[in-house]
Amino acid sequence: MTASVSLGRQIDAVVIGASAGGVEALSVLLSAVPSGTKAAFFIVLHLPRDRPSMLAEIFARKCALPVREAEDKESVAPGTVYFAPSNYHLLVDQGPQLALSADELVHHSRPSIDVLFESAADVYGNRLLGVILTGANEDGAAGLAAVQEGGGITVVQQPETARSPQMILSALKLRPADKVLPLDGIAALFETLAPQGVPI
Amino acid sequence: MDAEVDSAPSATGKEFHIEMALLIDAIYRLYHYDFRGYAPASLRRRLKAAMVRFGCQSLSQLQDAVIHDPAMFPALLDFLTVQVSEMFRDPAYFRALRQRVVPLLRTYPSLKVWVAGCSAGEEAFSLAILLREEGLLANTLIYATDINPRSLQKAATGVYEVERIAGFTANHQRSGARSSLSDYYTAAYGRAVFDKSLKDHIVFSDHSLATDSVFAEVQLVSCRNVLIYFNRTLQDRALGLFGDALCHNGFLSIGSKESIRFSAHADQFTDFDRAEKIFQKRAAL
Numbered sequence: 001m002t003a004s005v006s007l008g009r010q011i012d013a014v015v016i017g018a019s020a021g022g023v024e025a026l027s028v029l030l031s032a033v034p035s036g037t038k039a040a041f042f043i044v045l046h047l048p049r050d051r052p053s054m055l056a057e058i059f060a061r062k063c064a065l066p067v068r069e070a071e072d073k074e075s076v077a078p079g080t081v082y083f084a085p086s087n088y089h090l091l092v093d094q095g096p097q098l099a100l101s102a103d104e105l106v107h108h109s110r111p112s113i114d115v116l117f118e119s120a121a122d123v124y125g126n127r128l129l130g131v132i133l134t135g136a137n138e139d140g141a142a143g144l145a146a147v148q149e150g151g152g153i154t155v156v157q158q159p160e161t162a163r164s165p166q167m168i169l170s171a172l173k174l175r176p177a178d179k180v181l182p183l184d185g186i187a188a189l190f191e192t193l194a195p196q197g198v199p200i
Numbered sequence: 201m202d203a204e205v206d207s208a209p210s211a212t213g214k215e216f217h218i219e220m221a222l223l224i225d226a227i228y229r230l231y232h233y234d235f236r237g238y239a240p241a242s243l244r245r246r247l248k249a250a251m252v253r254f255g256c257q258s259l260s261q262l263q264d265a266v267i268h269d270p271a272m273f274p275a276l277l278d279f280l281t282v283q284v285s286e287m288f289r290d291p292a293y294f295r296a297l298r299q300r301v302v303p304l305l306r307t308y309p310s311l312k313v314w315v316a317g318c319s320a321g322e323e324a325f326s327l328a329i330l331l332r333e334e335g336l337l338a339n340t341l342i343y344a345t346d347i348n349p350r351s352l353q354k355a356a357t358g359v360y361e362v363e364r365i366a367g368f369t370a371n372h373q374r375s376g377a378r379s380s381l382s383d384y385y386t387a388a389y390g391r392a393v394f395d396k397s398l399k400d401h402i403v404f405s406d407h408s409l410a411t412d413s414v415f416a417e418v419q420l421v422s423c424r425n426v427l428i429y430f431n432r433t434l435q436d437r438a439l440g441l442f443g444d445a446l447c448h449n450g451f452l453s454i455g456s457k458e459s460i461r462f463s464a465h466a467d468q469f470t471d472f473d474r475a476e477k478i479f480q481k482r483a484a485l
Binding site: 092101 | 244
């Protein structure tokens with residue numbers, strides 16, 4: 001299928017939530033993000049809470065943008081990929097600025113996708129793109145709905161192409177997404193985030 | 201399937217922020233609790249949970265209730281201050297404390313420790329147990345402070361649900377334990393009651409990092425996963441208090457993902473254990 005990849009508006013931030021199978025899916029997507037992309041990326045990938053996350057190191061090699069683990073009260077730099085650290089919720093605050101929280105687990109998860117998406121929807125409104133990928137729980141459904149209520153664009157991975165479709169199906173059950181795409185369709189969407197006419 | 205292009209920004213977000221500022225101001229004026237320097241994103245989430253709990257459709261409704269029904273305020277305060285902790289959270293931190301900080305703490309004839317934002321007391325009891333194991337508790341006084349009186353009351357009982365003990369025990373073992381956690385509590389009726397011999401060395405008291413000042417000179421300040429709920433201005437105030445409270449070469453511990461680098465007081469401290477976020481106050485220049 002050829003994805004219609006026009007977003008038709010400026011996107012300042014992309015939030016991505018993934019769980020089981022997420023490392024493989026993110027490898028495809030983050031490799032596709034062109035250098036020169038101005039949007040900031042915030043990512044929650046569920047991992048065991050009792051050890052440090054290595055995600056920033058792993059994906060730094062695969063992505064044209066700088067990839068970092070989010071730090072508390074850090075100002076958001078455009079064109080940067082931020083991963084939530086292990087055992088903390090990641091929130092976006094006014095500024096935009098990053099904030100962490102050690103509040104209770106949400107859907108048995110910390111970091112939780114809902115917590116990230118709801119806070120980002122509040123800050124970015126209709127300049128936000130929310131993406132739910134493969135996963136085997138229900139985290140992210142309420143968050144993606146919040147992105148849509150804030151005027152943002154919502155995308156889910158095509159469930160048949162996901163290693164674990166449950167998270168996507170939960171999101172779709174709560175609220176139809178604006179786009180349902182296989183990974184290469186989402187990758188194509190990300191390629192449009194870089195400003196047109198960037199000198200090569 | 202294309203997204204409907206709608207340029208209207210989220211109006212509900214803006215209204216919520218206005219209502220939040222009004223509620224926080226009302227709480228400050230009426231009850232003298234100052235949340236004005238709290239990070240808005242977490243506060244917003246907690247207030248949304250409070251709205252559900254109290255059956256309010258809007259924050260203005262919640263404000264109406266809290267202004268006219270003082271009996272409701274303590275319950276709301278629980279939502280605003282809830283801190284989720286566990287004993288020996290981040291065992292590697294306690295191991296670093298044991299291996300690297302304790303040898304220096306031994307050089308003092310007596311110790312004072314400040315656990316700032318102690319919530320239900322898990323961190324204070326963990327430190328008491330660690331210092332007991334290292335033979336230092338007998339000459340130690342731990343000040344455990346919080347703004348929530350109900351948390352302080354709960355902390356002072358030293359009672360935890362027995363279901364939490366397995367997690368506490370696993371953490372304790374990974375912290376380089378020299379004893380068994382079960383040496384320090386008695387389990388009965390689904391609860392574990394920690395020993396009076398630990399509590400005798402802990403003073404639980406009301407103190408606000410937003411509005412109160414320093415009350416003692418201490419050798420160690422532990423304030424882990426509290427600063428993340430503050431904005432940079434309030435973080436700066438808290439770090440100033442810690443700098444004033446610490447003796448020269450005293451130690452400050454913060455949460456594993458917290459930072460002092462945005463603070464004007466950062467140059468008062470040097471990295472002591474970078475990975476475990478333990479800082480040392482510089483000696484006088």
